[in-house]
Amino acid sequence: MIRVVLPAHLKNLARVGSEVRLEVTEPVTQRRVLDALEARYPMLRGTMRDRTTGHRRAFIRFYACEEDLSNESPDAPLPDPVLAGAEPFLVVGAMAGG
Amino acid sequence: MGTRKGAFILTADGKRQDWQVSQPHFGGWEIYHLNGSPAHPDRLYASQSSGWFGQVIQRSDDGGRSWEPVGNDFAYAGPVGDHLWYDGTPRPWEFKRIWHLEPARDDPDTVYAGAEDAALFRSTDGGHHWEELSGLRTHPSAPRWQPGAGGMCLHTIILDPANSERIFVAISAAGAFRSDDGGTTWLPINRGLRSEQIPDQDAEVGHCVHRIAMHPSRPEVLFMQKHWDVMRSDDAGASWREVSGNLPTDFGFPIAVHAHEPETVYVVPIKSDSEHYVADGKLRVYRSRTGGDDWEPLTTGLPQADCYVNVLRDAMAVDTLDPGGIYFGTSGGQVYGSADGGDTWATLVRDLPPVLSVEVQVLP
Numbered sequence: 072m073i074r075v076v077l078p079a080h081l082k083n084l085a086r087v088g089s090e091v092r093l094e095v096t097e098p099v100t101q102r103r104v105l106d107a108l109e110a111r112y113p114m115l116r117g118t119m120r121d122r123t124t125g126h127r128r129a130f131i132r133f134y135a136c137e138e139d140l141s142n143e144s145p146d147a148p149l150p151d152p153v154l155a156g157a158e159p160f161l162v163v164g165a166m167a168g169g
Numbered sequence: 170m171g172t173r174k175g176a177f178i179l180t181a182d183g184k185r186q187d188w189q190v191s192q193p194h195f196g197g198w199e200i201y202h203l204n205g206s207p208a209h210p211d212r213l214y215a216s217q218s219s220g221w222f223g224q225v226i227q228r229s230d231d232g233g234r235s236w237e238p239v240g241n242d243f244a245y246a247g248p249v250g251d252h253l254w255y256d257g258t259p260r261p262w263e264f265k266r267i268w269h270l271e272p273a274r275d276d277p278d279t280v281y282a283g284a285e286d287a288a289l290f291r292s293t294d295g296g297h298h299w300e301e302l303s304g305l306r307t308h309p310s311a312p313r314w315q316p317g318a319g320g321m322c323l324h325t326i327i328l329d330p331a332n333s334e335r336i337f338v339a340i341s342a343a344g345a346f347r348s349d350d351g352g353t354t355w356l357p358i359n360r361g362l363r364s365e366q367i368p369d370q371d372a373e374v375g376h377c378v379h380r381i382a383m384h385p386s387r388p389e390v391l392f393m394q395k396h397w398d399v400m401r402s403d404d405a406g407a408s409w410r411e412v413s414g415n416l417p418t419d420f421g422f423p424i425a426v427h428a429h430e431p432e433t434v435y436v437v438p439i440k441s442d443s444e445h446y447v448a449d450g451k452l453r454v455y456r457s458r459t460g461g462d463d464w465e466p467l468t469t470g471l472p473q474a475d476c477y478v479n480v481l482r483d484a485m486a487v488d489t490l491d492p493g494g495i496y497f498g499t500s501g502g503q504v505y506g507s508a509d510g511g512d513t514w515a516t517l518v519r520d521l522p523p524v525l526s527v528e529v530q531v532l533p
Contacts, residue, residue: 080197080222084238114238118222122242123264130221164221 073104073149074159081119081162085112090159099154101133102145119162134161170498171200171483174522176215178233185494185508188517194236195227202483203233204270205530209277214296216267216282224266226282228296232532239296243267243284246303252286253315262286262306269483271326275333283323287314287340289352302352305338310357310374317342317377317396324482325378330385337391337406339378345393347406358406362395380482382424384431392434392461394424394482399436401461412461417448423485427510428493432460435487435495435511437480445500446477454497456511470514471505478503483526490531498524 075091082088093107109116116122119131125145127133132141136150136158152158170177175193194200198217206212215227215236224243227236243264251259265285273279282290282299288306290299305311305323314321322341329335336352339345344359362376369375377396384390393400393409398419400409413419418438427433434457440448447453451473453466478499488494496506502521507514 078221080219084222084225114225114241117224117241121223123244128221128223 072156073099073107073153074156075104075108076159076161077115078162078164080164081115084114084118087112092156097154098148100146100148101140101143101160104149104160105145130165132163132165134163135159170504170521170524170528171202171215171526172498172502172522172524173199176200176203176217176233177518177521179504179517183490185488185490185506186515188506190518191233194233198222198225199266200525201266202269202526202528204272204528206272206277206280207274208272210530210532212272212277212295214270214272214280216270218266224264226267226270226296240292240298243282243288243290243299244301245288245306246301247307250307251312252321253313255316257315259312262288264288265320268322268324269326271328274328274330281326281328281336283326283338285320285322286316287321287323287343289323289326289336289338291352302348304348304353305346305355308346308355308357310343313374314340314343315375325381327381327383327391329383329388331388335388335405337381337383339381339393341379342375342377344374344376345378345381345406358402359409360407361402361409362400363398363411364396366396379422380424382426382434384426384428387431390431390460392424392426394421394436396420396442399424399461412457414457414462414464416455416464421480422482423480423497425485425487425495427495428487428489429491430458430493430510433458433510434461435485436464437485437497439479445479447479450475450477452476452478452499452505454495454511454514467507467511467514469512470507470516476501481525484524486527486529488529488531494529496527496529498527500524 175196178191181188201216203215211232213229217225254260267282269283271281278295289302325339327337334351336348346355357373367375379394391402399413401412425435452471455464478501485497498504500523503519504517506517
């Protein structure tokens with residue numbers, strides 16, 4: 072069970088609470104977590120990754136275990152505590168004014 | 170109404186005196202445009218966007234009380250190609266947001282969307298899926314289109330009420346275009362426009378069109394607010410002539426036609442293209458009752474001192490009641506309305522976020 076925490080605007084958009092729990096088959100990677108998230112909540116498609124390129128949107132960051140994983144390969148395995156459900160995968164709106 | 174930080178819905182009875190303002194919808198998001206379906210008065214579409222989270226299209230089937238996100242997959246069709254960037258170099262088309270939504274007159278599931286970077290999309294399933302009408306973006310002139318200061322946006326979509334195959338669009342800093350075959354092929358319609366900013370005054374593209382308006386009973390007649398100049402066409406855009414007449418300044422963004430008087434036109438002159446606020450601290454709507462050239466300032470009920478707001482291109486609309494009503498929102502978050510064709514104005518709401526768009530529906 073993978074735990075995902077979304078920024079407030081995306082929680083509102085997807086109408087979810089503080090945390091989303093997802094079943095993700097191994098290997099658990101950033102791409103697979105986001106694929107699973109978008110499959111369950113189609114309204115989130117395009118909000119975290121560009122619909123055409125699949126690249127992370129400029130002001131979105133991915134954190135876990137006090138690490139910034141934003142620029143890691145989307146196919147790199149996520150840290151073990153995320154796989155074990157001990158730590159959440161955090162989708163964060165970057166500090167960028169506005 | 171769309172604002173920089175959410176959407177608001179104002180409602181009143183037919184007297185249009187007492188207005189109720191909703192709580193913000195989609196608070197914190199830029200709402201470039203909301204528009205209702207003429208074929209289904211309770212169906213609204215909204216373009217919701219954010220620099221963080223991109224584009225979302227929302228739909229309401231109960232007059233804006235509740236909303237559901239629909240489709241947001243705006244993929245350019247075929248090879249993407251290039252247009253000119255500000256520095257004159259080619260740059261691939263890149264989807265940023267939807268500026269304008271135009272529901273079809275006779276089908277609530279069909280809606281057109283104008284995009285930045287400029288392209289026209291259409292959905293025929295209520296907004297779930299979007300298909301580009303790529304004949305516009307693949308017009309031979311398109312590689313020469315260059316963005317204006319606000320981006321290369323397709324901001325105006327007019328569906329001809331008398332001819333279902335005819336569509337007009339306008340693109341900032343590219344110009345106006347017309348299709349006579351339902352959006353398959355497109356013709357630039359910029360003859361007669363004059364722009365000091367471009368070297369070739371007869372260029373078929375490159376004119377900065379801010380807004381086009383049409384009266385439904387006379388679809389051959391178009392009015393245009395250009396970067397500078399207010400223009401009129403009597404031949405569906407084939408040629409244009411200037412009708413700025415006695416306006417104090419012919420720079421501005423919105424232009425609207427009275428719902429029952431096809432020769433009555435409204436603009437909001439702005440001091441200049443570098444000072445995007447009204448002149449002399451006075452908010453004045455100008456009305457022509459002769460289809461242009463002769464303009465009168467409308468000031469009763471509008472602030473006439475210390476006012477330095479702008480009215481954006483999509484932020485003025487008319488209702489279909491009698492006498493006709495007209496409404497606009499400002500960059501200062503005020504919304505003004507007139508229930509007598511502009512003779513007198515009232516502040517409907519103030520202190521909202523900057524207003525991006527205003528649309529009006531008269532409900533049965």
